[in-house]
Amino acid sequence: xxxxxxxxxxxxxxxxxxxxxxxxxxxxxxxxxxxxxxxxxxxxxxxxxxxxxxxxxxxxxxxxxxxxxxxxxxxxxxxxxxxx
Numbered sequence: 001x002x003x004x005x006x007x008x009x010x011x012x013x014x015x016x017x018x019x020x021x022x023x024x025x026x027x028x029x030x031x032x033x034x035x036x037x038x039x040x041x042x043x044x045x046x047x048x049x050x051x052x053x054x055x056x057x058x059x060x061x062x063x064x065x066x067x068x069x070x071x072x073x074x075x076x077x078x079x080x081x082x083x084x
Contacts, residue, residue, distance in 0.1 A: 010064060017060040024053045 027050045034043035 013064055020057050
């Protein structure tokens with residue numbers, strides 16, 4: 001597999017992971033609304049979808065390389081201002 005192909009595959013998997021993460025957040029919000037409305041049967045169905053999305057998220061995360069450690073952002077301590 002060429003490096004360009006590998007990079008393209010990683011990009012596609014990253015996009016899929018982002019989509020699954022977004023869908024998971026929406027499903028969790030829907031689950032909370034259904035539970036608060038005492039619609040337990042519907043909430044149970046949504047919970048099954050949440051579990052499937054979490055499994056897919058775990059699989060995608062395990063396939064992707066770990067993100068590189070970000071270097072700390074340099075900062076400068078402000079000096080004292082002189083009075084004129």
